[in-house]
Amino acid sequence: MMNHSSENKGNILLIEDLSDNLQLLSGLLLLGYHVRSVTNVKMARKILKAKHPDVIVLNINTSEVNCYQICQFIQRHQKLINIPIIFIVALDNGFDKIKAFQYGVTDYIIRPFYLNEVVTKLEMVLTIQRQKYFLEKEIKKRKKIEDILQNSRALILSVLNSSKDAIAAFQSIRHSKTRKIKDFRCLVVNPIFAKLFNRSQNDIIGKVGFKNLIAQINQEFFEDFVTVVETGESLEKDFYYPQEENCWYQLVAVKLEDGFAITVRDITVSKKFEIRLQEGNRQLQLIANLDGLTQVANRRCFNDYLKKQWEKHLQKQQPLTLIMIDIDYFKLYNDHYGHQQGDECIYRVAQGIAMIIKRPTDLVARYGGEEFAIILSNTKIEGGLIIADLIQSTIASFEMPHEKSKVNSSVTLSIGISCLTPDHHTSLEDLIGNADKALYEAKNQGRDRIVSF
Structure with a gap:
């Protein structure tokens, strides 16, 4: 119902004697209405069951039609009950308006009438029907949306209340x-x-x-x-x-x-697993970078750190100092006191050096055997000499016996120092080579001394 093309202004069922309604039927058709006309109750019921009109126009003076019987038929069928009914009544008919309205009649037209009057009444009724149709459609649409929203709310609440988050x-x-x-x-x-x-x-x-x-x-x-x-x-x-x-x-x-x-x-x-994993990784990293005997950095850690410090000092144009240390006559010490005592000597020397080096940017490492290396960041040669002197005096204070030493009765150290401010004309190898040469010179000069290059 109410779903027709722009040319069709509405579907109208006209119930009247054919001889009387011909003029009205022709006029409505010319104005764009789709009109079906019947002359008796049986035909009217058949059409109403097959296709619902938008408006029923019923002449109460039609001899073959009991108009109130038609109204009762419409009232008994839910799908038809909302179809508006317009009575056509004669001026002298004694039309019972109250009874008609009780039977569901929407409006009436008094004969004789003009076509414009009928059209006006029809348009009023059809306009109301259209508004009613679209209103019902909108209500259904909103009801559907409300149902969806209600279901969504229920679903959301269910998810919220069952969530572990x-x-x-x-x-x-x-x-x-x-x-x-x-x-x-x-x-x-x-x-x-x-x-x-x-x-x-x-x-x-x-x-x-x-x-x-x-x-x-x-x-x-x-x-x-x-x-x-x-x-x-x-x-x-x-x-x-x-x-x-x-x-x-x-x-x-x-x-x-x-x-x-x-x-x-x-x-x-x-998170606890992550923390344990991080701690495990830290321990592994520590093990990978520590010398097992001395518990200071190993050669691998030294190489990596020195490379990073070289790049850093190259960028900042700061001096980088490297100290190389060797335990004097350690082979003789090891042969005389045994390997276990030799390991203890290396450990004590390493810990003595670590006591002096306290800045987090500096590094003490076991370079190999009885040799140690110290990286001093942003330190000039004078600073390196001070540190070297402190290391020598600290190890001397330990008074570790060394009967086979040719320079002292206690363990002593030979120390070589080099310092460079990195640039594009020098290299990391220059810094290491210079420190190594200084250490060689310290040994060559008689050991138990500090030489800078």
Whole structure:
């Protein structure tokens, strides 16, 4: 019903004697209405069952038609009950208006009539029908949308309440003048989120107070959420918040209109595993870079670190100092005291050197056998000489016996120092070579001494 082309102004069922309705039928057809005409009740019922008209025009003076019988038939059928009925009555008929309206008649036309009058009545009724049709269609459409929304809400609530993550959504509360965000009102929150703050859902939903709520975790977090709303950039961070057995959480916040949605996930298990893994990796890295005997850096670590420091000092144009150290007559020491005592000697010398080198940018390494190397960042040759002198005096203070030494009765050191400010005319090998030459010269001059190159 009410779904016809632009040429068809409406479907009309005309119930009247054919001889009387010919003029009306012709006029309506010429004006663009689709008109079907019948002269008796049987034909009227047949048409009404087959195709529903938009309007029924019924002449109550038709001899073959009981007009109220037609009205009763229409009233009994739900699909027909809303079709408007217009009676055509004679001026002197004694027409019972109240009875007609009780039988569902919409309007009436008094004979004799003009075609324009009939058209006006028809258009009024059809306009109402069209509005009614579109209104019903809109109601059905909205009802369908409401059902979808209701189902969506139910689904969302089901997901929220069954989720193992803490989930909530908040709306901005702004200053009336400055429009700056002063707090947030909770729109929705699931049980896990409420439990995270030791609250019930009713304590949080609809309430303003997110600022105080999030301060339980970290006061600085509030500004992070303000930034999410004002910039639209998402927020993701891990945080420590001890609660019973759980303590590590990950939060993700995204802008939601003039507010944000937040998900908080318990990552305690994975975080503890990550920490253990990091610690394990750190220990492995430490083992990989440490000399097993002396517990100072090994040769591999020395090579890597010296290369990095060279590049750094080249960029900053700062002096880099390298100290090479050798235990005097160590082979004789080892042969006389044995390998176990020899290892103890190397260990004590390494620890004595490490006592002097305290800056985190410097490095002590076992270079090989009884040789050690020290990298001093941003240090001139004068500084290197001071450090070397401190090392010699420290080892001397240990008074480790060395009966086979040809220079002293205790363990002594030969030390070579080199210093370069890296540039494009020098290389890392120059620094090492110079330190090695200085150490060779210290030995050549009689050992137990410091030589710089």
